[in-house]
Amino acid sequence: GNSVTQMEGPVTLSEEAFLTINCTYTATGYPSLFWYVQYPGEGLQLLLKATKADDKGSNKGFEATYRKETTSFHLEKGSVQVSDSAVYFCALTSPKAAGNKLTFGGGTRVLVKP
Amino acid sequence: DVKVTQSSRYLVKRTGEKVFLECVQDMDHENMFWYRQDPGLGLRLIYFSYDVKMKEKGDIPEGYSVSREKKERFSLILESASTNQTSMYLCASIGGESGANVLTFGAGSRLTVL
Numbered sequence: 675g676n677s678v679t680q681m682e683g684p685v686t687l688s689e690e691a692f693l694t695i696n697c698t699y700t701a702t703g704y705p706s707l708f709w710y711v712q713y714p715g716e717g718l719q720l721l722l723k724a725t726k727a728d729d730k731g732s733n734k735g736f737e738a739t740y741r742k743e744t745t746s747f748h749l750e751k752g753s754v755q756v757s758d759s760a761v762y763f764c765a766l767t768s769p770k771a772a773g774n775k776l777t778f779g780g781g782t783r784v785l786v787k788p
Numbered sequence: 789d790v791k792v793t794q795s796s797r798y799l800v801k802r803t804g805e806k807v808f809l810e811c812v813q814d815m816d817h818e819n820m821f822w823y824r825q826d827p828g829l830g831l832r833l834i835y836f837s838y839d840v841k842m843k844e845k846g847d848i849p850e851g852y853s854v855s856r857e858k859k860e861r862f863s864l865i866l867e868s869a870s871t872n873q874t875s876m877y878l879c880a881s882i883g884g885e886s887g888a889n890v891l892t893f894g895a896g897s898r899l900t901v902l
Contacts, residue, residue: 682828710891717792717878717893718831763830775821775846776891780830 676701680764680779687754687786695749695782697738697764705766707731707740707747708776712761721749721762754786791815794879794894801901807866809897811879818882820862821846821891822854825876834877837862869901 680697687693699705706725710718722731727742736751747764764779795810813820819838823831823846833846837856851873855863862881866873876898880891 678830708890710893715895717895718880718891719893720890723890765831775833775836777833778823778831780828781825 676705676766676768676777678764678766678777678779680762680782682780683761683783685782685784687784689756689786689788690753691786693749693751693754693758693784695762695764695784697747697749697779699745699747699764699766701745701766701768701777703768704742705768707738708765708767709736709738709747709749710763710765710778712763712781714760718763754784756786756788759784759786792879792881792892792894794877794897796897797895799897799899801869801899803870803901805866805869805901807869807899809864809866809877809879809899811862811864811894812860813862813881813892814860815881815892816859817892818859820856821880821882822852822862822864823878823880824848825878825896831878834864866899869899871901873899874901875899 677700708723709721711721712718722733724731724740730739738749761781761783763781765776767776792813821836822834832848835854837843853865878896879894
């Protein structure tokens with residue numbers, strides 16, 4: 675079945691540091707890949723997505739590239755801010771998934787200090 | 789914007805009580821989901837529904853049931869709450885302009901079972 679593995683946190687950074695959160699996946703077929711973010715006290719919201727190999731998703735300074743050869747979708751941001759403190763979830767859905775359901779990784783908590 | 793509303797943000801219940809968690813979405817989405825979120829485990833799918841009165845088991849349905857009598861409303865039911873059901877419960881629906889695979893989440897319902 676489908677699975678998503680992402681690095682465990684917490685990840686603690688200083689403001690303006692470079693952030694990478696690793697995500698690898700196992701899936702049948704050609705999945706779509708997502709990063710969701712959960713700010714404190716809120717539900718999850720879509721950060722970015724990529725639907726085919728070599729696609730790059732980007733939003734709010736974050737980027738992730740769909741690498742089929744390494745089955746990875748690592749999230750990066752060049753200069754983090756305190757407001758980026760949140761929990762980040764990597765997720766996928768495969769074309770044959772019933773009801774378009776998503777499979778999530780365990781989440782990575784990121785804390786950015788001033 | 790799609791809005792997914794979970795009626796209760798915080799609940800405290802006793803072991804053996806029947807618990808209802810309500811979720812309403814306002815954008816006529818076909819598919820709705822209930823996840824539970826636990827530290828280190830990410831989001832795990834409990835049940836989903838792709839139409840009124842239709843439901844499918846997710847990865848961890850034991851101890852839960854659901855009801856979808858109207859398209860906009862998807863309820864999660866704990867017939868007899870147990871302490872291991874203490875968790876954050878997230879409702880989501882899928883659809884919208886961004887593409888069929890983008891989930892929109894509610895803010896979550898944090899349940900404590902004593």
